[in-house]
Amino acid sequence: MIELSSHEFGSVSSLFDGIEHNVALVHSVIEGNSPGRVFVDRRESPSSAYLIHEGAFHYVAGDPSNGEFNDAMIAYLFDEVLSGPEAQELVLFAFSEAWRQALDALLSPRGAKRIRRKTFAFHPTRFHAHDGWRESLPDGVCVQCIDERLANRNPDYTPLLDPRTQRFGACVAVGDDIASACTAVAVGGGEVEIDIHTNETHRRQGHALRAACAFIEQAQARGLRPNWSCWPERDASCALAGKLGFEDGPDVPAHFWMTGM
Secondary structure, X not given: OEEOOHHHHHHHHHHHOOOOOOHHHHHHHHOOOOOXXXXXXXXXXXXXXXXXXXXXXEEEEEOOOOHHHHHHHHHHHHHHHOOOOOOOEEEEEOOOHHHHHHHHHHHHHHOOEEEEEEEEEEOHHHHHHHOOHHHHOOOOEEEEEOOHHHHHHOHXXXXXXXXXXXXXXXXXXXXXXXXXXXXXXXXXOOEEEEEEEEOHHHOOOOHHHHHHHHHHHHXXXXXXXXXXXXXXXXXXXXXXXHHOOEEEOOOEEEEEEEOOO
């Protein structure tokens, strides 16, 4: 198994062409918009690839029957990535049932199990139902793009201002408090993966919907298709996706492992 340099990541792009989920996360690494690592079976015309989006998930693509590569990938995972003294966790996605079955055989002896993640498909025409949403903002509530001024007050927003990542965000402020923020986790493949967080003291007041509306408008202005996904138990996230014009897609299998399993 060979680790590629960042300038070589494009060589695996064809192995991930046509994937139906996690598009922004995978391609943000390939395009150099997000930090990550890519491993292949060979530098020239690779047939197998293992991709890590740092801070998020792991992905495999290509030939699932490449035993030498598969064994090296599993050894690397458990000897290097998951071997630290702190509690470790792995969420590994594949894009074909053949790959998932191969991962069953490789990971089940380690105690890993299959889980599912909910996906949604964005329908712009349904989102148009929220046209004019700014006209009904309550008194004392404002919506704004995350900019340098906001980042100076909230250092967690600083990475959104790095143009190399192509990330961006929008927030809802109630007075001096940030009530809700909707931000880009990753941008790639013409899509953007959404993350949203609402301050507990400001929940159930429509602020998440307002922040998401502002964010989706920014995404559309940039020519990006919004992605929404979450774990099945996140009822509030699922409900908000529906309100914004996202339609339920198929649940996506993933392999999950954590320390102590």
